[in-house]
Structure formats: C-alpha cells, structure tokens
Amino acid sequence: xxxxxxxxxxxxxxxxxxxxxxxxxxxxxxxxxxxxxxxxxxxxxxxxxxxxxxxxxxxxxxxxxxxxxxxxxxxxxxxxxxxxxxxxxxxxxxxxxxxxxxxxxxxxxxxxxxxxxxxxxxxxxxxxxxxxxxx
Numbered sequence: 349x350x351x352x353x354x355x356x357x358x359x360x361x362x363x364x365x366x367x368x369x370x371x372x373x374x375x376x377x378x379x380x381x382x383x384x385x386x387x388x389x390x391x392x393x394x395x396x397x398x399x400x401x402x403x404x405x406x407x408x409x410x411x412x413x414x415x416x417x418x419x420x421x422x423x424x425x426x427x428x429x430x431x432x433x434x435x436x437x438x439x440x441x442x443x444x445x446x447x448x449x450x451x452x453x454x455x456x457x458x459x460x461x462x463x464x465x466x467x468x469x470x471x472x473x474x475x476x477x478x479x480x481x482x483x
Contacts, residue, residue: 363449370452374445376419379404383412384421384438387445390439394427419446 371378379402387393393401399409413436416422418426421442427433438446461469 366456370449376445380412380416380419380421383409383416383444384442384446385449387422387436387438388443388450392435393429394433394435396433398436416442 367378371381382402386398395406395409399406413424417424420439422436422438425435427435
C-alpha cells in the first residue's frame with residue numbers, strides 16, 4: 349500500500365505541474381479553467397451544483413464566476429424553474445477555451461498511455477471509475 353500511495357502522490361504532483369504549465373500563459377487561473385472544464389463537460393448548471401462539483405463554497409464560486417463573466421467566458425441567468433437559483437453556462441468563447449484545453453488533456457492522456465495495451469487501458473479506466481466513486 350505504501351508503494352501505491354507514493355505512486356498516486358507522484359502522479360498527482362506531475363499532473364498538477366502539467367496543469368500549471370498549460371494554464372500559466374493563458375491569463376486565467378487554474379481554478380477558473382477548472383470551472384470552464386466542468387461547465388464544458390456537464391453543460392449549464394446551478395451555482396450550487398457547480399460549487400459542489402468543484403468542491404468549493406458558493407461564496408468562492410461567486411467571485412470566480414464574476415471574473416469569468418467579465419472575461420466573456422460564461423453567462424449568468426436566473427433559473428426558469430427556481431427564481432432563487434442562478435444558472436451559469438459557457439459563452440462561445442468559453443466553449444472554445446474548453447475545447448482547446450480538453451484537446452490538451454486528450455493529448456496528455458494519449459502520451460502517457462501510449463505504451464499500454466488495450467487491456468491495461470481498460471483496467472486503468474475501471475480502476476479510476478471505482479476510485480472516483482469513493483470521493
């Protein structure tokens with residue numbers, strides 16, 4: 349278990365470093381790009397749901413959303429079914445940023461799995477699915 353722990357930490361550190369290097373010259377923070385990633389992957393959603401997915405408070409998200417609105421990357425609108433809720437979604441510029449960043453993730457995934465056979469990729473995929481359910 350100790351060896352697995354060390355490998356997970358090493359992988360996390362390398363992935364975090366890669367993320368920082370990719371975002372560094374964009375003018376956006378890593379947290380802002382993660383917000384774009386969630387909205388790009390899951391579509392428009394309520395602020396509370398987005399905060400939960402990002403594991404941050406709605407107060408922190410409100411500040412972040414304001415900046416992203418000012419950048420022209422997301423929109424904010426009242427939720428049709430619940431006037432107390434705010435719905436956030438990507439603008440066309442936000443969609444473009446998401447697509448660009450997602451392509452970089454796909455390239456990274458291809459690069460780091462290029463020496464794995466399909467069976468190993470399938471096992472890795474199932475393992476990540478099971479681990480993600482634990483969060």
